[in-house]
Amino acid sequence: MTSSEQAELIVFIILAPLAVVTALGMVLTRNAVYSALLLVVNFFCLAGFYVLLEAQFVAAVQVIVYAGAIMVLFLFVLMLLGIGNEVVVKEQMRGQRPAAVLLALGLLVAIVGALAAGVFDAEPASLAAANEGGNVEAIGRILFTRYTFAFETAGILLVVAAVGALVLGKRQP
């Protein structure tokens, strides 16, 4: 194991439990603001994972867009709606809880089985090629050449999202 791999491992050992704990805390806490703040910590952990995976651009975007802009929006909405209003969710479906636990265990078995079968052992086909000349440069290059079309269609997606928010939001009481 080289020293850089060792460093990666140490960072992962610190980040991974933190990510799991904050994710659990986010779901389990009853206070919406705590929930949002725990989500921010979780997003930072994810950004750390992206750096470990040599996806520096995604890591930066994760911090700027998710941990920054989107979480601020969340908190704004929470503050505007008033905190402390606990929403009591009544269970509508009978047997939903045991079924959920059973299916979650099934998923766990499937994932562990897949790991044991070596699904993720293989070297990804394209990491070195994709990151040629630096991660950020490579993304910039490919976004405006090969994926121009996808990039432009994303604009239409944003128009639809904006119009949709308007239509659903402007409704009179």
Next chain:
Amino acid sequence: MHPLAQATTQPLPLPEVDWRAIAPELALAVAGVVLLLVVAFWPRAGRGVLAGLTLAGLAAAAALTVWNWDLERVAFEGAVSLDGITRYARAVLLAVGALATLMVAQGDSREGEPDDSPPEVFPLLLFALLGMVLLAAASDLLVVFIALEILSLSLYVMAGETRRLAAQEAAMKYFLLGAFSSAFLLYGIALCYGATGSTNLLEIADATGDPTADGTLLLAGVGLLAVGFLFKVSAVPFHMWTPDVYQGTPTPVAAFMAAATKVAGFAVFLRVFAGALGGLVVSWRPVIAGAAVLTMLVGAALAVVQTDLKRMLAYSSISHAGYLLVGVAAAATVPAGVSASMFYLLTYAFMVMGAFMVVQYVSRLGPPDDDAIGERSSLEDYRGLARRHPWAAGLLAVFMLALTGIPPLSGFWAKYYVFLAGIEAGLTWLVVVAVISSVISAFFYLRVLVVAYLQEPVGDPGAETAPGRTPALGVALGLAGLLTVAIGLAPEALIAAARSAERILG
């Protein structure tokens, strides 16, 4: 040299912009934006004006589709490919869009009541169609995802366009489950990219033919892709949302969802599974065939117990997705599977839209069954329909018989070609299940006709309200009925056109 300096000195090769290849999509996008501006700056514009503009946009897109009919090429460095599937799906989707525009123009309120669907529904309809057409043409998984999101987002909003509780609930359910399935699809795309090094379908096809490629990672990706697509075409076990959403959504939007989403969803299903992943057919065929069996049987069995026509049509659309999955399962080894599925989509789109049009008409004849739903679609409301509204009942009979698959109508040929392709692919057992499911489905389709023709109307006939003037709905009903009968009488030309769709460019 600093890597950044090096990167900036390399000239950026400008992408080739093939305007002609995406001309119909451009027309739809321009029409959508124009309609948005009209809605924004001319709030008093009537529904007739907006519908007229929408139809003009669709006509322009249709003209450009015809202009591009013989074009076969891959454009934008593999982002979109023009081939048989693309042009066939474009033609069907634009026709479906025109019928849906007429239904939306009619609106779902009764005579004298204010219409409660907002004018933004017209541009959203165009954007949804744009997403669908793009989905059928996409040959890069990234474009597939974006197109799918464009159409889904538009449909979520269209489903919740009215203030009725049921419509709001339908939109919420569709949105939550749709977002969940999109995540599966995206994860599948990521794993496929990890395994093959590309999101381009042509390159994935090359990589799957390569025995040194990592099999397990790719298979995990293919499985997740299948989950995403099966959800969108509402196949069992990812069908739970369909009945609630179809019932709660305003009828014109439900019709559009039922017909157009299936066309686009199966077009991309065929392109990705039968085309790009054709080399892995041994691995995915059992999964798709299993889903087909479940979808056909569960859809038909649950449709039998429904007492609401919209809900019944939702379960019927599930079982039709099952027949189409037979076509997909066959398509990887038998080219006729592709053409049979495309032809099935064409006929199914008009039959199911027609059935929903009759629902929309009958809904105008009286007070709603339930204020939350705001529509009148219970089977009880169809009692004695033939006595008082012979034309509506006659068209209902045409659509129900066509959905059953009774010979001279279009639905029979659709099933015939799909079953033939299934047998040719060696899936005889699957075709046997499909026939059993068709027999079960005959029960609930014909029951609607029994109610409409043989039972006495309940209550005071004077309590029924007049349907009011329904010019747009009348034209749409006439067209759907005519197409269903005409395709049934002369399917040769259209199946021949579908045969030209058999070669998938990737």
